[in-house]
Structures are given as C-alpha cells and as structure tokens.
Amino acid sequence: LRNGMAEVIYCEGKTAPQISKIIQKQLKAGCDILATRLAREAYLKLKKNLPSKASYNPEGRVLTIYKSTRPKPVGQILVVTAGTSDIPVAEEAIATAELLGSKVDKLVDVGVAGIHRLLDKVDRLREARVIVVVAGMDGALPSVVGGLVSCPVIGVPTSVGYGASFGGVAALLTMLNSCSTGVGAVNIDNGFGAGCLAHRINVMGAPSTT
Amino acid sequence: LRNGMAEVIYCEGKTAPQISKIIQKQLKAGCDILATRLAREAYLKLKKNLPSKASYNPEGRVLTIYKSTRPKPVGQILVVTAGTSDIPVAEEAIATAELLGSKVDKLVDVGVAGIHRLLDKVDRLREARVIVVVAGMDGALPSVVGGLVSCPVIGVPTSVGYGASFGGVAALLTMLNSCSTGVGAVNIDNGFGAGCLAHRINVMGAPSTT
Amino acid sequence: LRNGMAEVIYCEGKTAPQISKIIQKQLKAGCDILATRLAREAYLKLKKNLPSKASYNPEGRVLTIYKSTRPKPVGQILVVTAGTSDIPVAEEAIATAELLGSKVDKLVDVGVAGIHRLLDKVDRLREARVIVVVAGMDGALPSVVGGLVSCPVIGVPTSVGYGASFGGVAALLTMLNSCSTGVGAVNIDNGFGAGCLAHRINVMGAPSTT
Amino acid sequence: LRNGMAEVIYCEGKTAPQISKIIQKQLKAGCDILATRLAREAYLKLKKNLPSKASYNPEGRVLTIYKSTRPKPVGQILVVTAGTSDIPVAEEAIATAELLGSKVDKLVDVGVAGIHRLLDKVDRLREARVIVVVAGMDGALPSVVGGLVSCPVIGVPTSVGYGASFGGVAALLTMLNSCSTGVGAVNIDNGFGAGCLAHRINVMGAPSTT
Amino acid sequence: LRNGMAEVIYCEGKTAPQISKIIQKQLKAGCDILATRLAREAYLKLKKNLPSKASYNPEGRVLTIYKSTRPKPVGQILVVTAGTSDIPVAEEAIATAELLGSKVDKLVDVGVAGIHRLLDKVDRLREARVIVVVAGMDGALPSVVGGLVSCPVIGVPTSVGYGASFGGVAALLTMLNSCSTGVGAVNIDNGFGAGCLAHRINVMGAPSTT
Amino acid sequence: LRNGMAEVIYCEGKTAPQISKIIQKQLKAGCDILATRLAREAYLKLKKNLPSKASYNPEGRVLTIYKSTRPKPVGQILVVTAGTSDIPVAEEAIATAELLGSKVDKLVDVGVAGIHRLLDKVDRLREARVIVVVAGMDGALPSVVGGLVSCPVIGVPTSVGYGASFGGVAALLTMLNSCSTGVGAVNIDNGFGAGCLAHRINVMGAPSTT
Amino acid sequence: LRNGMAEVIYCEGKTAPQISKIIQKQLKAGCDILATRLAREAYLKLKKNLPSKASYNPEGRVLTIYKSTRPKPVGQILVVTAGTSDIPVAEEAIATAELLGSKVDKLVDVGVAGIHRLLDKVDRLREARVIVVVAGMDGALPSVVGGLVSCPVIGVPTSVGYGASFGGVAALLTMLNSCSTGVGAVNIDNGFGAGCLAHRINVMGAPSTT
Amino acid sequence: LRNGMAEVIYCEGKTAPQISKIIQKQLKAGCDILATRLAREAYLKLKKNLPSKASYNPEGRVLTIYKSTRPKPVGQILVVTAGTSDIPVAEEAIATAELLGSKVDKLVDVGVAGIHRLLDKVDRLREARVIVVVAGMDGALPSVVGGLVSCPVIGVPTSVGYGASFGGVAALLTMLNSCSTGVGAVNIDNGFGAGCLAHRINVMGAPSTT
Ligand SMILES: Nc1ncnc2c1ncn2[C@@H]1O[C@H](COP(=O)(O)O)[C@@H](O)[C@H]1O
Ligand SMILES: Nc1ncnc2c1ncn2[C@@H]1O[C@H](COP(=O)(O)O)[C@@H](O)[C@H]1O
Ligand SMILES: Nc1ncnc2c1ncn2[C@@H]1O[C@H](COP(=O)(O)O)[C@@H](O)[C@H]1O
Ligand SMILES: Nc1ncnc2c1ncn2[C@@H]1O[C@H](COP(=O)(O)O)[C@@H](O)[C@H]1O
Ligand SMILES: [Mg+2]
Ligand SMILES: [Mg+2]
Ligand SMILES: [Mg+2]
Ligand SMILES: [Mg+2]
Ligand SMILES: [Mg+2]
Ligand SMILES: [Mg+2]
Ligand SMILES: [Mg+2]
Ligand SMILES: [Mg+2]
DSSP, X not given: OOSSBOOOEEOTTOOHHHHHHHHHHHHHXXXXXXXXXXOHHHHHHHGGGSOTXXXXXXXXXXXXXXXXXXXXXEEEEEEEESSGGGHHHHHHHHHHHHHHTEEEEEEOSOOGGGHHHHHXXXXXXXXXXXXXXXXXXXXOHHHHHHHHOSSOEEEEEOOOOOGGGGGGHHHHHHHHTOSSSSEEEOOTTOHHHHHHHHHHHHTOOOOOBO | OOSSBOOOEEOTTOOHHHHHHXXXXXXXXXXXXXXXXXXXXXXXXXXXXXXXTEEEETTTTEEEEOOSOOOOOEEEEEEEESSGGGHHHHHHHHHHHHHHTEEEEEEOSOOGGGHHHHHTTHHHHHHOSEXXXXXXXXXXXXXXXXXXXXXXXXXXXXXXXXXXGGGGHHHHHHHHXXXXXXXXXXXXXXXXXXXXXXXXXXXXXXXXXX | OOSSBOOOEEOTTOOHHHHHHHHHHHHHTTOBEEEESOOHHHHHHHGGXXXXXXXXXXXXXXXXXXXXXXXXXXXXXXXXXXXXXXXXXXXXXXXXXXXXXEEEEEEOSOOGGGHHHHHTTHHHHHHOXXXXXEEOTTOOHHHHHHHHOSSOEEEEEOOOOOGGGGGGXXXXXXXXXXXXXXXXXXXXXXXXXXXXXXXXXXXXOOOOBO | OOSSBOOOEEOTTOOHHHHHHHHHHHHHTTOBEEEESOOHHHHHHHGGGSOTTEEEETTTTEEEEOOSOOOOOEEEEXXXXXXXXXXHHHHXXXXXXXXXXXXXXXXXXXXXXXXXXXHTTHHHHHHOXXXXXXXXXXXXXXXXXXXXXXXXXXEEEOOXXXXXXXXXXXXXXXXXXXXXXXXXXXXXXXXXXXXHHHHHHHTOOOOOBO | OOSSBOXXXXXXXXXXXXXXXXXXXHHHTTOBEEEESOOHHHHHHHGGGSOTTEEEETXXXXXXXXOSOOXXXXXXXXXXXXXXXGHHHHHHHHHHHHHHTEEEEEEOSOOGGGHHHHHTTHHHHHHOSEEEEEEOXXXXXXXXXXXXXXXXXXXXXXXXXXXXXXXXXXXXXXXXXXXXXXXXXXXTTOHHHHHHHHXXXXXXXXXXXX | OOSSBOOOEEOTTOOHHHHHHHHHHHHHTTOBEEEESOOHHHHHHHGGGSOTTEEEETTTTEEEEOOSOOOOOEEEEEEEESSGGGHHHHHHHHHHHHHHTEEEEEEOSOOGGGHHHHHTTHHHHHHOSEEEEEEXXXXXXXXXHHHHOSSOEEEXXXXXXXXXXXXXXXXXXXXXXXXXXXXXXXXXXXXXXHHHHHHHHHXXXXXXXX | OOSSBOOOEEOTTOOHHHHHHHHHHHHHTTOBEEEESOOHHHHHHHXXXXXXXXXXXXXXXXEEEOOSOOOOOEEEEEEEESSGGGHHHHHHHHHHHHHHTEEEEEEOSOOGGGHHHHHTTHHHHHHOSEEEEXXXXXXXXXXXXXXXXXXXXXXXXXXXXXXXXXXXXXXXXXXXTOSSSSEEEOOTTOHHHXXXXXXXXXXXXXXXXX | OOSSBOOOEEOTTOXXXXXXXXXXXXXXXXOBEEEESOOXXXXXXXXXXXXXXXXEETTTXXXXXXXXXXXXXXXXXXXXXXXXGGHHHHHHHHHHHHHHTEEEEEEOSOOGGGHHHHHTTHHHHHHOSEEEEEXXXXXXXXXXXXXXXXXXXXXXXXXXXXGGGGGGHHHHHHHHTOSSXXXXXXXXXXXXXXXXXXXXXXTOOOOXXX
C-alpha cells in the first residue's frame, strides 16, 4: 500500500503480542492502521493498549485506527451481499476501501432466490462507480448484477455453504464463468482484496480522448 | 423404462450397424423407439432402413419412432435454456419426455445476464407442473427460476463453456448449491435423465389427505 | 418459502442470541418456525425462552414450532436411509417436509450390502408419491430404488464415510451417474433441500390432458 | 509374469512395427503371447506375420497366441458386467486370466437398475471362487454382489459414462467406498490388472490350520 | 452489451452458415460486429459474404466489422503478455476493448523469468489507466505488475502449458492468490471478458468527493 | 458378516452409551464382538461394563470380545507396513482378520526408502497366502512387494503424510496405478476392509481342474 | 540418513513419551538428533530429560542435539522466504541442512509484490551454491529467483493462504509450472525435504571432464 | 539460458514455418539450437533448410544443432526410466543436458515391479553426480533410487498410464511425497526442465569450508 500507510496487518496465525508489537510500530511511524482477520478474543487482549480512536468491527473482524484528520471520502463503491451470512466478508471489503479513502455504501441479503429484493434496488446499483458483490453457496448474484449495470463488478465468493460448495469453490467458479460481461473475481472470502481493487477503480480520474 | 417401451438406446460408442440391429429388434417387439446421442453421420447411414414415421432431431441428436396411435400428451413440462448453445441438451429432454407421454413446452435463451428476458415470461413459468432448466457456464438460471415458482425445478448443467467451467462442473456445483428451495439436479448434459424425472413428476395424480 | 411461513433459519455459524432474536421476530409475525443445523448446546440455551409447543429433534438438529392449528398432512413421502449413520440427514428432510404440510414415512438401514432388507419392503416403496433416499459411502441405494419404483426419487448424499468418500462427494457422484432413470440429486447432507423438493412434488394435483 | 511367459505387451502408444518386433522376439523365446490395448487397425497390420493360432478379440482389443499344448484351466472365476458397454473391459480381464491358466465364466448386463436380473443369477455367483465385477457410471454393482456372496470380489470401474462420471472416477470412488465387505478395486478400465489379481486368487491351494 | 451493439458472437460450436446468418442479421440492424473464437477455416468460408471493411485477426481468432464512423478511442488500456504463446488471448482482449471504444496498447513477452524485460518498461506500465496481464504456466506476472503500479490490474490466465498446468488452472490459482493488492481475475483464456471489464474501468469519469 | 457374528460396530460418531448398548445386545445374541475406530476415551467409559475377556488394542483402536471357544486360526495372512506411523491401520486389519478366523503375521517399517529392510524378509513374504501392504506418503511399497511374490496383494493407503499427500489420496493413486500385477486396493485407512478381503482370500480351499 | 546419524524423528502424531523414548535411544547410540514438527507443548514436556546442549527452535518447531565436536559447516545454502508467515518452514529447512553439515544463510520477506526488495539482494543470491525459496499464496518467488541466478533453485510451497490457495496447492502448481529453468519442487511445507536435498547438492565436489 | 545460447524453442503449438524462422534467426546469431516437442511431421518439413550437422531424435522429439567446436562434456548425470514408455521424456532430458555441456548416461526399464533389475545396477547409480528418474503410472522409482544413493535425485513424472493416473498426476504426487530424502520433482513430462536443473547441479564446483 502506498502514501503514508504501512502494510495492512493480516492477523491470521499471529498471536496478540505479535500483533500488538506491529501496531505500536506502525502508530509510531504515523500510519493509519488496518488489521484484518482479527478474532474478537485477540482484540480484547489488545484493547487496553490501543489509542481511543481505535475502532473494531466484530462482524468483519477488522480493526482500524485513523490518524486525526482524514481527507473526504471520494467516489462511490457499493458492496452487495447475497445472504446475511456473507456480511463479515463484506465488512472486510468496506473497512479496507474506506481506510484507503473511498466512499462506500452497502446493500445486504438480496440474493437471487428472491430476485425482486434486488430489482427493487436497481437505482442504487446504478449510482455506484464500481460494485463489489459478495456471495456464497451458488455465487449467482454477480451474474445478475453484471447484467443490470454498466460499471465494473467485482465478485467475492464466500465459504458460506457446505458439501459441494467446497469451501467457496462453487461460488468462485460461478463468478469466473459469469455469463455477464464486466465481472472479475478475487479469492474466496477475500474482502480485503476486493476492497483494494474497488478502491483502485473508484479513485480513477476521467479518461482523455487521444 | 416401463409399459411397452424397450430400453432407450444410448448410441455413444456404438456403430451404425449395431444401432440398426437394436432398432430393428425393438420395432419387431412393437416398442416405441428413442435413440439418444445419435450423431448426424450415423443417422444418415441408418436412414434408409428406418420406417417412414421415424423422426430425427439433429440439434438434440435424438431419433424417435412412434407407434401409430399415441395417447394424448398429459400435464405440462416447461424446458428452459439459459443460452442458445444449451438447446441440444434441452431437445434431448423434450424428446424423452414426449416419448414417455408428457406435454412439453420450451423457452430458450433467457439466461440471467439479461434478467428481464426471464421476468417477461413469469406467466409461462407458473403454468408448468415441473420446470427443467438447462444452463452451462455459470449455471445460475435454476436458482432464479426456483425463486419465481412453486413447482419442482430440475437443473441440467451443460458442458457449454471453457476454462474453469471444467466441462460443466461449474454449472453443476451452482445447481447443487442453489440458494433457492425446490431445485434438484441431474448429471451434466443429461437431458435424457431430466426428461425421465420430469415425466415421472408430471404424470402424478392428486395427493390424498390422510 | 411461501404461505405464512417466514424463511427457514439456517443456524450454522449463528450464535444462540442471534437465533433467539430471529425466532422471536418470526413468532410475533405469526409464522411457523423451522430452524435447521441447530446444535444441542445452542438449543439448550434457547430453550427457556421458547413456547411450550416448541419441539427439538436432537438427531436431526431441527427445531420446529407449529402454530396451534395445522392442516391435515397430505400425500405420501417416503424417506429411506442406507445406514443408521444417515438418519440425522433423513430427520432434517422429514421435519422440513412435515412443516410444509406433507405426510412423511420413513424406512431406515436398508442399504445395498444386504439387498433383501430392501426387497422385503418393496410394497412400502411403491405406496409413496415421491421417495427421498439418503445414503453415504458408496451412495448406491438410489440406483436400486429407482429401478424398483415408478415415482420420482430424490437422492441425498451424506458425508458419512472417510478417506476416498471425500466428505460425501463419492456418494454424490454415484447419484448423479445413477444408471436408473427418474433420480435427481441435491447437495451433500442437504436434508432440508430434499424435504422442500419432495414437498413441492408431493403436493401436486392431477395433470390435465391437453 | 512368471513361468514361461514373457511380459504382457501393452500396445497403447506403440506402433504396429514396434509391437510386431516384440511379438516375434517373444515367440522365438517360446512364450505365450498376450497383447492388450491393441486397436483393430494395428492388428490388421500385424496379422499377416502372425502364426495361424493367433486369436484377436476385437471387443477386448486383446491378441493371444497360445503354445500348442495348454494345461487344463483350473478353478472358477466369474466376470460380471453392469452394462453392455462394459464388455470390452470384461473381455480384457477374461483373456488375461485364461492366458494365465484360469477357467473363466461371464455374466453381462446385470446392473442394479434392474436388480432382478442379478438376483436371478445368484446361483452362478455363488459357484465362483472369485468374482470380477465390471461397472461404469454409478459403479454400484460390486456393492450388491459383495453382499450376496462370501468369496472375494474385485471391482473394475470403467470409463463408461459422461459428465460427472469423470472418466470412471465416480465408479472408482463407489467401489472404494463399498458398504459391502470383501470388495477390492483396481484402476479404471484395468481389465488386465483384474484378470491378473483374480488369477492369483483363483489358483490358491487349500489353507492349512496351524 | 449496450449502445448500438448487438451481442458478441461466440463462434465455438457454431457452423459457418449459422455464424453467417447471425452476422447478416446484426449488420442489417446497423450494429458493429465482434465475433470471437472464429477459426481460420470458418472465416475463409464466411469471407466472400462479408463487407469489405470486415477485418479478421487470425492470431486472436476475432472478426470485427466497424460501422463507417467511429468515435475517437478514449483512455488507455495496456495489455501485457508473459510469453509469445499468450498473444492470441491478448489479441481477443484488444479487439474486444477497441470495438467497445477504448484505446489499447500492448507489451508482449515480458514474463518473470527475465524480470528486467519488465522493469525496463515500468514507464509504459504507469501510463495505463488499467492493465490486462495475460499469462500461462506459472501465471506469476500479474503479481509483479500489481506491485509496480497503482492502477487496477486484470489477470487473464491462459491454457498455455502442460502437465500440472491443468489447462490454465495453475495460472488461475496464482492470480487468485496474488500477494499484490489490486489484482482481479477472469476465466482461463477469457480475453473477451478481460476486454469488457477493462473497458468498463477505462471509460470511467472522475469521482466526486461527497 | 456371516456365521454367528453380528455386524462389526463402527464407532466413529457414536457416543459411549450408544456403543455400550449395541455391545450388550450382541453379547446377549451370543456373537463375537468387533468394534473399530473406538477411541481410548470411549473405551475407558465402556470398560467397567465389559466382560473380562474383552481386549482393547489402543494403537489399532479396536475392541474384540471372543466367545469362550475359538476354532484354530487357518492359513497365513501377512500384514506389512511401510512406516511406524502406519501401524494403527495395520492393527485394525489384523484384529479384523483374526476375529474372522485367519492366522495373521506382521512385518513393520520396511518402506522403500531403505529397500534392504524389505529384501531381507523375502522369505516371510513368500510364506503368506495373501499380503496386506499398509503405506502412506508415497504408497510405493505394494508395487515392490507385488513384484517379489506370486500371491495376491491388497494395498491399504493411509492418511499418513501432509501437503500433497491429500490425506492419503497420493498413496491410493500409487496403488491403483501399480506397475506390478496382482495388486488390488481398498479405501484410505480401511484396515477393516483389507482384513475382510484378505480373510475371504485366505480361507479359500483348493481349486478343481475342470 | 547416513554417517553416524539415526533417522530424523517426525513428531507429528507421536506423544511426548514416545518421542522421549526415541531420543534417549538415539542419544545412547551416539547420534546427532533432529526432531521435526515438535510442538512447543510437547517440547516443554520433554525438556527436563534433555541434555543441556539441546536446542529448540519454536518457530521452526525443530529440536536439535549436536554431539560435542562438529565439523566446520561447508559450502553456502541460501534460504529465502516470500513473506514472514513462511519463516517456520524456512527454519525447518535451515535446521535440517545445518545438522547435516551445510553452511546456511537466510533472507526473508522479499516476495514479488515489492520486487525491489529482492533486486536489492541479487548479490547475496549469486553467492549461494543452491537456493531454497519458500513461498505460499501465489508461490511466484522461485520463478523470479530462477531467472536471476545460475545455481539450482529448490521451491518449497507453503500452506500460507486461504480459499483458492487450497492449503498450498496453488503455490505448488506455480513452482511446478515455473517459466524459469533450473527450479525443482518439494512437497508443501516440506522444509525438511528441501534441507536434505539442498545439502546433497551443496556438498558436491567439483565435476571432472571426461 | 545463458552463455551464447538463445532461448530453447518450445515447438508445441507452433507451425513448421514459424519454427523454421526462429531457427534461422538463432543460427545467424551464432547460437546452438535446441528445439523440443518437435513432432516428426514438422521436422520433415523443416529438414531441407537445416544445416547438415542438425540432428533429430524422433523418440525424444528434440532437434539439436551444435556449433562446430564443442567443449568436452563435464561431470556425470544419469537418466533412469521405469518403463520403456518413459523413454521419450528421458531423451528430452538427455538432449537438454548434453546441449548445455553435461556428460549424460542412461539406464532404462528398471521399474520397481522387478526390483532386481535396479539392484543389479547400483554401481552405476552411485557413479552419478545427480540422477534424473523418469517414471509414469505409480511413479515409485525415485523413492527407491533416493534410498540407494547419496547424490541429489530429480523425479520426472510422466503421463504414461490411464484412468486414475490422471495424465501423470499420480506419479507426480508419489514423487512429492517420497519417503526418501534428497528427492525433488519437476512438472509432468518435463524432461527439458529436469535436464536444465540436473545440469545446474552437475556443473557445480567443490564447496569451500568457511
Ligand atoms: N439446512 C439448510 N441447508 C441449506 N439451506 C438452508 C438450510 N436451512 C436454511 N437454509 C436456507 O438459508 C437461507 C438463509 O440464509 P442467510 O440469509 O445467509 O441466513 C434460508 O432462506 C433458507 O432457504
Ligand atoms: N492393459 C494394461 N494395463 C496396465 N498395465 C499393462 C497392461 N498391459 C500390459 N501392462 C503392463 O505394462 C508393462 C509394460 O510396460 P512398458 O515397459 O512401459 O512397455 C507390462 O509388463 C505389463 O505388466
Ligand atoms: N470468447 C468469449 N468468451 C466468453 N463469452 C463470450 C465470448 N464471446 C462471446 N461471449 C458471450 O456469449 C454470449 C452468446 O452465448 P449463446 O447465447 O450461448 O450463443 C454473448 O452474448 C457474449 O456475452
Ligand atoms: N518434516 C518431515 N517431513 C517429511 N518427512 C519427515 C519429516 N521429518 C522426518 N521425516 C521422515 O519420516 C521418517 C520417519 O517416519 P515413520 O517411520 O513413519 O516415523 C524419517 O525417516 C524421515 O525420513
Ligand atoms: Mg437470507
Ligand atoms: Mg444468448
Ligand atoms: Mg447398517
Ligand atoms: Mg443394459
Ligand atoms: Mg518468451
Ligand atoms: Mg520409519
Ligand atoms: Mg510481507
Ligand atoms: Mg517394461
């Protein structure tokens, strides 16, 4: 990551003291902090040593610490989920994109089994500059969204499901084989990666004609 | 298969003379004939020895020979496809169900990338007793259909696609993980199996209350 | 789900308080309740706040709460298992179909290793309007059942087994490749989905002739 | 291979001249010949240089050349197939076991979709010392056979099928997960290996008590 | 696709007459034409009936027919390949994006085995608004590119390779697991999909601050 | 299982009380008992209610209870392991075959990385009527053993290993692709199945010549 | 292993007492000790019975006990990691090669997402006789390293990652499909195997010209 | 590739004219030529334009053109095959290593099914500085070789086999899970890669002691 921000801290497989040490070091360096995959238990251990402006999102398992003055968020990313079980991954994407400076909105539980929940929100879909669609099980939502809008769509498969969902592989394959144009995919449960990519797209200026 | 019908002839890997021999034997036994996976070239070799009422569908690669009098087709099966490339598998399902005695209707190229093509046909979807949904690539259509109707839905994944479609596996997994209720699946490209199952459902009488 | 029933609650990955909150909301809305994948421990935490007519099936891990008057169950679904270890999945299917209004019977431990156990029950197989066959390991039972009856058969592979059963994939593939006609499949361990599909089939009225 | 027999010739990927050269060398060494996976076209090219007692089985794609005097075949192997498409693999097994000196009988097209075809033959099943069961698609037959007999059963999965049969993997997994005891498996389409293993079992003398 | 353009014609599995018919219909409707996966042989059959401004790219297997006046191409897409064998997929992406109205540049054979070939071109990488990186075998190039730029990167795995490349799966997985941020992926060999997505990104106007 | 023996009890996923109940019932019926996959903790809970002649093998996790008089064990099965980590699966095979009435010998830690350990024991290999070879990781041992003996060989892949051993799949594939003749395979970690199959082979009488 | 060293102890799945017993036996035999995959908890139980020169590396989970006099380490192995999470596997490789007598250096966290971290160290890369490159996620680092040096490169994929990293399979495939020459691979997380192979290479004397 | 040698030409998927053009260009640049995966038919078309010192190996499908004076080959690589069907891949490795300047010897058809064929050659195995072991089907040979020598061993899995050999995956997994130390692997059928890696190892000078 660029511009006065250190590397994002991936907490999976790190102990609370290890995480704490990295955070203190980054704070000293004057960086904004984003720690992903931070379990509630680990957060509770860290808490007492964190600055007051630290904010933990237990669903998304992300910790953010913003420096005092933040630029105004720009553009418009929309993060959509198919089910309520997909929300944690969506929260990771949102926290990431916001930390990087994007304005982010969300729309949850509008999966294709009840297509009218989505169709009722077409206006909000069309206001976005880029849409992140988070879906597990059949992973069908990005295909439908891709057909309803003309902006770029990023599919994030989740590991929600069981049996032949193979930990999110079914949803991933659905997205890679999307019959809609304009859909790209990131790794299973990779809200962080989707947030980064969406931000790179969202902050783009206008194209010149040659 | 039951009731005055011999086994359906699966022509894959059989030579034209082998197929011809089986057909003649079944005709002698007074059976209706259904031969699936019959390539055009093989059909052309068989043709001269077939009775005049023989009918070949080159898209579905199915040959049917009906005995002179047929009972009136019953009920209402609807066969739906996502793309035009899925039509051959749909034709196999239709020929199978019709031979078994079902009334069958079809609706093609209404995939989820342009969801309004499907929504415009909701009335026809709701007239069916059972719907067969044929889809390759992302295989997302049965999930949407399942949410729009209350009758049983049979998903048939097709091998249409490339790369990470893995010869239809992506579509199959999508259907097995459908977030809609009331959806079952058969093997990839198995129009025949879908036709049989849809027929078994379509001919059901009314339930009694205990 | 339709007709005065809220969404079925999928409890996997939800905490007891989260589940409790959803149940209370649905009860207030006057809905019947079906909660699947509800672990015994979670149930025990919920118990004190549940109405007296709540009923928990620990084998099937399903909780049902029926409103006072229920219509008479209709039709006849038969749920069959290959082994005793497949019973939990069968119970999920039974609870689901019953909640939706179907009459359901069961037949357990009639796997193909001792084929006479099944052949002794052919009469009961033939009384059903639709049969749900639950099997793990080799998943061979639906193929045999499909050859003995003329009604639709829904195969439910289970994750019972080890090694090359790959968590139910072996059984799933067996069912998708069934050499019997009239067999469809749902996801591994998906008793819920099988119950929904069987109910959709079971409640069908009689077909008209065109 | 032992006892006056050279290595069996695996013809896949070898040219007719290469095969011819190996055969002539083995004939000179006074060996019986078994060549497997020999395509009809390659055989036709070899034919004119073969001794008159050479015998080619086009279904099994095996060529055998027996020395003038052969010992009487011993014991009793039964080779069973689920469908007619499985016969080529069965023929490879039969040719192999016979060349090695075993007596072999066969029973074809008794798959589980019509279980009574098999049950009608239980007597023949019980006469065998070892049974080779050849089956593609769902691969369910060895499980049923294993439950009907007390002799060893060798399952041979075949690549017959399409889609989620994955070239015989579905049938292989079924056999490895057989819910019957006394069933072992060999590689997909490996009639040769099944014939060798069945022969090793079939020629065993009586056990001593310690 | 939107704005006076009919559906892109996917020629895989369609005969020359079928393709010809679709083209004539779209020309009559006044649309620009893009036909992908059009084999040279099929093109030669179509050729005589095509308007003079038709242009066929044999490497990319794409046919384009532009209406007389075209708007000036906008923005800047860069398409990069790891090897020379990846060029056909790159050409499909280029043709697609250009037809849609984007300005596209290319850079080929700069794979990671000779990293200085890429580093010498960092300036061109940084001029692009969005980069499409096409790579087979190890698929490592998008990870390196993603670390060198701050614009969005779209990885296109190709089926170039053998053995454990599994027809492009190895490269696909590399891209999904990219240790660089800002990388999304499309299906194996899906130059068309990458071209569409890159175009959607490339034409974006400037973001507003809220 | 036949002849005065009830079904073997597969304890995986059953509670101690459930197992206890089944054992008491089988004892009352006068059966020998074999319980597999019985964890030490579960055994300790059962212990006080078991008859004194009960015997538990903690490595193999099998419990056996023999009726007072046992026939003399017959024949000669040899169970061989590649490493010391494969011993638990070997013990399951041994307990199974012994309970069924076979005489069983064992030879451990003779894997192919130090081939002379095996070659030193060729005499013992050649005394067996049937050999069970238990191996994880590369699963190469059955191929070597198959080439050294002329009796049937049953390969049992184990889940010993990590990474690309895929829980025993690597060893299983090695055995299915054995370049030695006379090798069959059972499921991963399936000592029980190997014991049953080896017993069926081991008890065979002498073949007749026709 | 050769030259006064007993077998390396693979501690996975062994209890502390079992490990202790093997260590005491090897110490008595006068061997150097290397125990891999030794969890911290198990080490703490062993500790009091270990000789004072025992040394435990908690990151690499390896225990080494060196005999009093050690020969001078020879040659130059360089162990490189892509990320900090790959360090445990690197430590296993280092401990193994050092125990065997090699001189080993390390370079960590130089993954391809920030390629200049690696390019800054090209001199150190070129000083090595053999390089072990440890990388998870996209596993792209060995391809880049292989292009920068002319010595042999051993890739060690790690299970670091989630989703479509499939426990290290993605990184493994990347390495097997490396577009650089001179790269070989070992199993996922197999620092031990890489250390052994690197040592075998590192100790080689000079080649003769024939 | 370094030192006055252009890139090796990978001919798969290139036409004869394309290959010819590259060869002429490299000859002009004064490079040695190595063209791999060159089918016999393509070679015959090229032949007339090649210099007289061009040499084509039809088994290995490699073309080499050496400049007039060649340095003396150094060191000693041994290439070993399990079966005769593995020879083409071995020839590719040999041609590659020889072109690079290594002395190479070969030993064929010494697979583990007849282990004494290998044991009879232990002396030759021990004379090599590095051994390349080429094996399909079970891929077991490198494990045995690795245990007999102390030099580095490179396993090359081949696609020889059928069914569950999965195009060489079974052999690859065997090699990755080798229970012998000192074994690394390259991609399936990658004789070229093995030749390069073996050469890098073979040309090493003697290590210094620090
Ligand atoms: N056992 C089950 N298996 C599959 N789907 C289920 C199950 N139980 C409930 N569901 C579905 O899961 C949906 C709720 O998902 P979510 O919005 O993520 O909480 C419900 O609408 C049901 O259709
Ligand atoms: N159909 C077959 N399937 C598997 N292995 C076979 C078959 N036919 C022959 N073989 C084996 O292949 C070996 C020859 O392989 P190769 O040395 O590569 O030509 C013979 O010794 C046989 O053991
Ligand atoms: N190369 C391609 N890869 C993936 N999809 C394509 C390609 N070319 C065209 N398409 C899509 O395929 C659709 C036509 O599919 P169908 O209705 O089955 O003929 C078009 O609308 C395109 O969106
Ligand atoms: N970390 C490791 N990874 C792979 N193999 C190992 C490892 N550590 C030790 N080994 C091998 O495992 C063997 C012992 O296996 P076992 O006989 O099953 O206990 C030793 O001889 C080593 O060659
Ligand atoms: Mg929901
Ligand atoms: Mg279409
Ligand atoms: Mg049972
Ligand atoms: Mg049949
Ligand atoms: Mg190149
Ligand atoms: Mg050992
Ligand atoms: Mg790092
Ligand atoms: Mg051979």
